[in-house]
Amino acid sequence: MSEIPADWTLGQPGLAYEACKACGRAWYFQRGFCPHCGSSTVEMRASACRGTVHAITTVARAPSPEWQARAPYGLALIDLEEGIRVMTHADPGLAIGDAVGIAFDPMATGFVPVARKR
Numbered sequence: 772m773s774e775i776p777a778d779w780t781l782g783q784p785g786l787a788y789e790a791c792k793a794c795g796r797a798w799y800f801q802r803g804f805c806p807h808c809g810s811s812t813v814e815m816r817a818s819a820c821r822g823t824v825h826a827i828t829t830v831a832r833a834p835s836p837e838w839q840a841r842a843p844y845g846l847a848l849i850d851l852e853e854g855i856r857v858m859t860h861a862d863p864g865l866a867i868g869d870a871v872g873i874a875f876d877p878m879a880t881g882f883v884p885v886a887r888k889r
Contacts, residue, residue, distance in 0.1 A: 776817035779882040784875035786818035786884065788855050799855045820873035822851040824865055824886065837879070847886045849873065859884040 777785030790797040793810035804811045825848040833842040845861030849871060859873055860883055870889045875882040 775815045779875055779884050782881035784882050786820055786851075786857065786873060787815050788818055788853060789813045790816050790853075797854050799857055816853070818851055818853055818855075818873075820851070821889070822849040822857075822871060822873070822886075824848070824861075824867050824869045824871055825850045825856060827861055827865055827867060847871075849886050857884070859886045861886045862888065864888070 775781070776787045777783035778787035779785065788797055788799050789801055790813065791805035791808060791810050792812040792814060794805060794808040796805060796807040798806060803813065805813055827845060827847040829843050829845055831843045833839040838844070845863060845865065847859055847861035847865060848856055849859055850856050862885060865871065865886060865888060871886040872889050873884050874887050876885050
């Protein structure tokens with residue numbers, strides 16, 4: 772595997788995903804092998820963080836005191852240009868089919884990906 776690009780789960784603003792060198796498919800959750808063909812020839816890539824809203828909802832009952840202070844807030848499934856789907860927070864007013872960019876808002880423990888209309 773190559774060096775991991777910036778990823779919000781590592782406390783850096785960015786989205787990293789894996790792609791298979793054998794079959795060309797991509798996926799978001801790091802596995803170290805291709806879930807489509809089984810190859811171990813995978814590499815980490817940095818997403819351009821652009822995509823389209825696939826689904827969106829509003830969270831009214833947040834899971835923790837930190838998130839309760841932000842409620843209600845939007846969550847969205849975003850189909851990225853790289854062919855993967857990710858879940859992000861969402862700016863108000865987004866709708867299914869909107870073109871978005873993913874930004875990264877700082878939080879106490881790192882960053883949170885947020886879909887914003889392009």
